[in-house]
Amino acid sequence: MATGQTQEKAPNSRPVSIQDIASAAGVSHSTVSRALHNSELISPEVRQRIQQLAQEMGYTPNAVAQSLKGQRTNTVGLVITSISDPFLGRVVRGIEDVAQAANVSVFLSISYNDPDREMEIIETFQRRRVDGVISSTSQIRGPYYERLARLNMPTVMINQQAASDSELSQLHSVDADDYGGGRQAVEHLIGLGHTRIGYLGVSSRMASNARRLSSYCDALTAAGIEINPGWIKAPPSPYQSHADDVATGQALLPELLATGVTAIFCYNDMIAVGALLACRELGVVVPDHLSIVGYDDVETARYVTPPLTTIHQPKLRLGEIAMQMLLDLLEGRAVQNQILPTELVVRASTAPPQ
Amino acid sequence: MATGQTQEKAPNSRPVSIQDIASAAGVSHSTVSRALHNSELISPEVRQRIQQLAQEMGYTPNAVAQSLKGQRTNTVGLVITSISDPFLGRVVRGIEDVAQAANVSVFLSISYNDPDREMEIIETFQRRRVDGVISSTSQIRGPYYERLARLNMPTVMINQQAASDSELSQLHSVDADDYGGGRQAVEHLIGLGHTRIGYLGVSSRMASNARRLSSYCDALTAAGIEINPGWIKAPPSPYQSHADDVATGQALLPELLATGVTAIFCYNDMIAVGALLACRELGVVVPDHLSIVGYDDVETARYVTPPLTTIHQPKLRLGEIAMQMLLDLLEGRAVQNQILPTELVVRASTAPPQ
């Protein structure tokens, strides 16, 4: 029946090792190891003979054994809240690109914003002896920080601005400028002539929400507009994936609208999309009756009606820099925390008030 | 200055091993190993003493060494075309859920639909001695299959229907029913009264495109409608991420519309979104002037205007089953390829012809 298509290997045999090659070549495994690494210590003829033999026998080095021997595993752990979050998608891509180019493999784990799960994930990474960790979970705080620092693993956090609050030397961060982005958004609305501007936020991602909210307040104050607490919404909503954000935006829009605002600054694009859906149900025309500005510049923002004015975050770049920073740390190079500028993208969801 | 916050560890010391614990406890490392595994061979007192000591010293087992010793690494490799593809996002989540529950870690790699890159990725997985591979790339064919089979690694492919074409015993697959889904879509349009129905496809994902296209043809034929080759578009477009699909749909809609069709079945939701954008530019009202049905039931489908009628694929379930299938293979259990049913989701982008 099965006419031996791969006669070189028995079905359940273990993969060939350098010892196997050594036996076949009549040399010691040390010689094979050196030959495969092109060591000058081995004579050119032997070297080539062994390399060819290795190829013929279908040898692939065992990275597990190499990791055990050496100090590095060339793996990093990546922990994110949700894989389907369009924001994180681009970030992960940037991380993966740089990692692949540097020959390091990435362990992916999803935390669903659950601290306990995060702890388990980190512990798993530690057991696997990853060289470093990149984290883009927003939920981690006090005790978690200590735990993370104790692990003695180089760690880079994305959009966390962690290291600035903490003296823990193992924690580094790369961020997009939440405060600056918030001001760009609100000042855009003010520039259009709006004076009654609402904020639609979340409480599940405290740090970044607080930064964007404070920029909102400062922008209003700078323009001489008094802050109305009723214009600010940030309810205790769940957050496991971005679909929850859409629901939040959709649910909260009516009461915010009832306060008489003519424009709304949303914590992110998904919340803005939820707000758009609510407007359609209520017959509120955007941007004629209400201006909406989002945050992140997710791809979906271009596809909704009307296309969303939003704050662009350099997502790909965030991921690339985070991974590069981690690589630098592994090489012992000094690194510096970075805050990347954001950019206002004006589309069709904002207009002067009527 | 730094008041020894973690006096247990010097900054660059290696993590504690069972040998360290053994020395501290005055026993051999074998005893420690057994004690930590709760072996009955070790007296209860010693067992507890060692476990407590391990805890105090901050011991975490070295999974690399365990992997080297044992036959399993408890890791799997996952290779996908694009991380930001909303379809794959849900799939990955299903995979990760099941993997986490089974204590296996997932290596993530992105291929960008590039065969060379796929080869490198697979080789890396092999070096890392992953227990198995899950692949959701559509581009792999002949030589790649052989390579994959030669690796002697259990492999599960998603939406590939690979194993049915091939006798390679290591390749298994789990799929959503492309043909059935296509018929659901087209029969829905026929049921609404459409007779001039176009197909907007892609050539970059040959296998699935072919299946959906053939179901389109069969559905028309079954309804007694003659197939017009001009109604079928599947240009050689690039595919690195779903943004390319949007561009494709947007670019192709005008010429398809010019053929006089009153309804269009799109290869996936992103192409449908592109078509919607083009309609908006042209002033074509959906669904009054034109009905559009997508495929996948991506979340964005709910957020566009009008919300998209589409074919729901059980994305999360696909991922879960794929991972479970792989776990079964690792346990030596027999597995069977699966084809999951799809579901028609009627929203607002389809209506009877005028």
Next chain:
DNA sequence: CAGTATACTGCACACGTGTGCATGACTCGT
């Protein structure tokens, strides 16, 4: 020809963990 430098290769250990087998101590029964 003797002595030394040079080129190449093997030995043995290390990395951290798991486990079959032998060893040692202790208990029990007669």
Next chain:
DNA sequence: ACGAGTCATGCACACGTGTGCAGTATACTG
């Protein structure tokens, strides 16, 4: 008190790779 049996522990090897050091053979120098 002595042999048999039980219980707890250590020894030694294995997994696959990398590397310092020693050893051997050859070439070269005077």
